[in-house]
Amino acid sequence: MNSIAEDNLMHYGTPRHSGRYPWGSGDNPYQRSGDFLSRIEELKNQGLTETEIAKAMGMSTTQYRAQKSLAKDERRALDVARAKSLREDGLSLNEIAREMSFANDSSVRSLLNERSEARMNQAKKTAEFLKEQIAEKGMIDVGTGVERELGISKEKLKEALAILEAEGYPVYGGRIQQATNPGKHTTLQVVCPPGTEHKEIYDYDNIHSVKDYISYDDGESFRKSFVYPESMDSSRLKIRYAEDGGIEKDGVIEIRRGVEDLSLGESHYAQVRILVDGNRYLKGMAVYSDDLPDGVDVVFNTNKKQGTPTGDVLKKITNDPENPFGSLIKEHGGQSYYDDPNGKYTDPVTGKKQSLSLINKRAEEGDWGEWSDHLPSQFLSKQSMTLINKQLDLATKDKFAEFDEICSLTNPTVKKALLKSFADDCDSAAVHLQAAALPRQKYQVILPVTDMKDDEVYAPNYKNGEKVALIRYPHGGTFEIPILTVNNKQPTAKRMLDNALDAIGINSKVAERLSGADFDGDTVMVIPTGGKVKVTSTPPLKGLEGFDPKLEYGGKKEGTFKPMKNTQTEMGKISNLITDMTLKGATQDELARAVRHSMVVIDAEKHKLDYKQSEQDNGISALKKKYQGTVDENGRYHEGAATLISRAKSETSVLKRKGSPIINKETGEQRYKEVYEEYTDKNGKVKVRTQASTKMAETKDARTLSSGTPQEEAYADYANNMKSLANRARREMMNTGKIAYSASAKRTYQAEVDSLEAKLNVALKNAPRERQAQILANAAVKAKKQENPDMTKGEIKKANQQALTAARNSVGAKREPILITDREWEAIQAGAISENRLTQIINNVDTDKLRQRATPRATTTLSSAKVNKISSMNASGYTTAEIAEALGVSASTVSKYLN
DSSP states (O other): OOHHHHHHHHHHTOOOOOSSSOTTOSSSTTTTHHHHHHHHHHHHHTTOOHHHHHHHTTOOHHHHHHHHHHHHHHHHHHHHHHHHHHHHTTOOHHHHHHHTTOSSTHHHHHHHOHHHHHHHTHHHHHHHHHHHHHHHHSEEEOOTTHHHHHTOOHHHHHHHHHHHHHTTOOEEEEEEEETTEEEEEEEEEEEOOTTOOGGGGGOGGGEEOOTTEEOSSTTSOOEESOOOOOEEOGGGEEEEOGGGTGGGGTTEEEEETTOGGGOOTTOSEEEEEEEETTTEEEEEEEEEESOOOTTOSEEEEOSSOTTOOHHHHSEEOOSOTTOTTSSOOOTTTSSOEEEOTTOSEEOTTTOOEEEEOSOEEEEETTSSOEEOOEEOHHHHTTSOHHHHHHHHHHHHHHHHHHHHHHHTOSOHHHHHHHHHHHHHHHHHHHHHOOEEOOTTOEEEEEEEOTTSOTTEEBOTTSOTTOEEEEEOSSOOOGGGOOEEEEOTTOHHHHHHHSSOSSEEEEOHHHHHHTTSOOSSSOEEEEEEOBTTBOOOOOOOOGGGTTOOHHHHHOOOOTTSSOOOSOHHHHHHHHHHHHHHHHHTTOOHHHHHHHHHHHHHHHHHHHHTOOHHHHHHHTTHHHHHHHHHOEEOTTSOEEOSOOSHHHHTTOEEEEEOEEEEEEEOTTTOOEEEEEOOOEEEOTTSOEEEOEEEEEHHHHOSOGGGGOOSOHHHHHHHHHHHHHHHHHHHHHHHHHTOOOOOOOHHHHHHTHHHHHHHHHHHHHHHTHHHHHHHHHHHHHHHHHHHHHHOTTOOHHHHHHHHHHHHHHHHHHHTOOOOOBOOOHHHHHHHHTTOSOHHHHHHHHTTBOHHHHHHHHSOOOTTSOOHHHHHHHHHHHHTTOOHHHHHHHHTSOHHHHHHHHO
């Protein structure tokens, strides 16, 4: 630091702090905020960096930034108070602006804005909340990840801790030995009651968590993160059975508009759970309705027949007080409150009495819509060869362009890391066989509009009048693809959905064609057609007309049939059968039999359907024998996946493998060290230990999996291209050198090197926490399975998800990706970081952001991958507008590159 800055700091009288409390502590820590900001500005003008200023003031950079933010808030608070006072004196906004030396009245408007003032006070309110928690619990864990649990930003938490430190609440750091990892430690950060000594934080039993609270407004107020749901009296509920029209809206919960305890907030629709009479609950998609019967606030639509007791229509709650619905509700916004003079809760901001809403959201408007960047083979393999070749060719060219882009990188360590990731992606692409996406294809949740025409769809994310194809997965065939005209002027749909972010409106006949889709949260892929995009759609199969799997195979008493416990496995089997039958030319009647069974299977576990009876009624065994039966070279008969499309992901067993794969420097091919290990199973039989792989992963030539159809051959070419490209990337990786380490560069960039080391340390510390979370989750699920040995696979999967989420929260396990600054990237490029350390850093950086760093370009310039995609799509016949929409750029940008 230069001598002038030293002299100025001496003049200001700021001591070189080495104690617990930094500048600003005392009875009124903000009384000199103006001086603090002024001296920062002056030191900046003298050329000091933020780090140098913090050091000069005796603070860490974290303390400095928190104090700076607080000082800004304090200065603004004084301005707000003055602006309010002048306004109360009768001055106009322009007069206040002149009085306070502002250029115009917009600054005054900002000062008088209540929301802006509330945001300014959020750190102080967070500090007050933490004080209350300390008073109740004692020492509080405020380490990495706590801000996420609370639903606030990292900066807000840091500011709040700075306030508490200034008021005498010490914040101590320390390390705790990991129980499952001897020699490893987890870093602690604890805020303590005034007077607490540092050594006291090592009494771990006295460190408490705040994970039972959450903020929905970034620190303005805090609520319990989960409150046991309020129950609705069944007198407010009407069941609309199948005969009354419930079948046309099966799974939809219609709620009266304007009823406070049933408000969906700002959403038009949501997937919800509503507790009824304390022991049952409604599960489905909730929408507002304007024509409910008098005295009824909720109508639940079901496909069950009249006379079915309400208790059998609704779901039974679980015995878990933390999860009565058996599925997690949204962490943010899943529960809400409304003003109620008789409520038992109090709004932390307004002080008004409130009650808990009856609505418990699992998902809401905006949670479903996502652009799909690929086309599954399950759909595309059943389309025309023209479309198959076009989309597979685009996917191949995309990958080659990406490879060229990575090879152009100048930093060898970054290049090797991205080549490894790229090679793994190519291997995965060969197995999953996913082609390039079509322009503007997107997933949307479906909702019923009973008076919508059979050939129309309400789809506000698409152009009025254009045609779109709807695809539901699992996908049976072209006979399940309705092609509809977008009608965004349909009054019923417009009133219900308005400009829905991620929903479309269709009638029940269209849903029935989509392999019997429900309106309880099912999604479809929407693909705009027309122009060069031609999606093949064939008439519905006669054998599916009027077929409702829930009516045909539901309603049986438990114990009279074998319930399904493995939906995913059974669905995979029937989907593979349908794919193989389609490629091998099955008749319409045969396909109808298989699809009917698939419709039963997909809902069998959820709706308790007798899928074994369906299997028998539809002659599935005979279909498997005809289309999947084979005899091997030893004369043994087998059934199972019979085409490349279904075989690619089929499981195969290989000898147990040990360690990382060994890469051949000449070919790029991988091989594994195999271990021959025998063991005795529970029946006393000696077996060889194996592990699972896929048939596509294990073959060098994809054609060995093909039965010879044109569709399979096209996919075989694609898979072989991906395998070849993966080997090429690994070969390039093995023959790429390393960046020269420079000790002088390290000295020049010492601050950046230290910063990257600190960030890496934080990132690496999550690994043991994640292990701890996995251990806790496994123990929790094991206990649940012991209590309920009849848990289905689906229930176990849900329990695992819920237990792991809770365990991660309890141990603070959360991936902290490293964010690299411009200056830190300079240090990396200059060789200030050793290759080993840089590799560790790269492994903990967001890959997309790393690639942006490694391939800097002007925002007006497209990447070579996108340029090549423009060329490929143009050659495939796409219009300029379609290419622009697919790439998210303007039509003029596309034209520029085409010309």
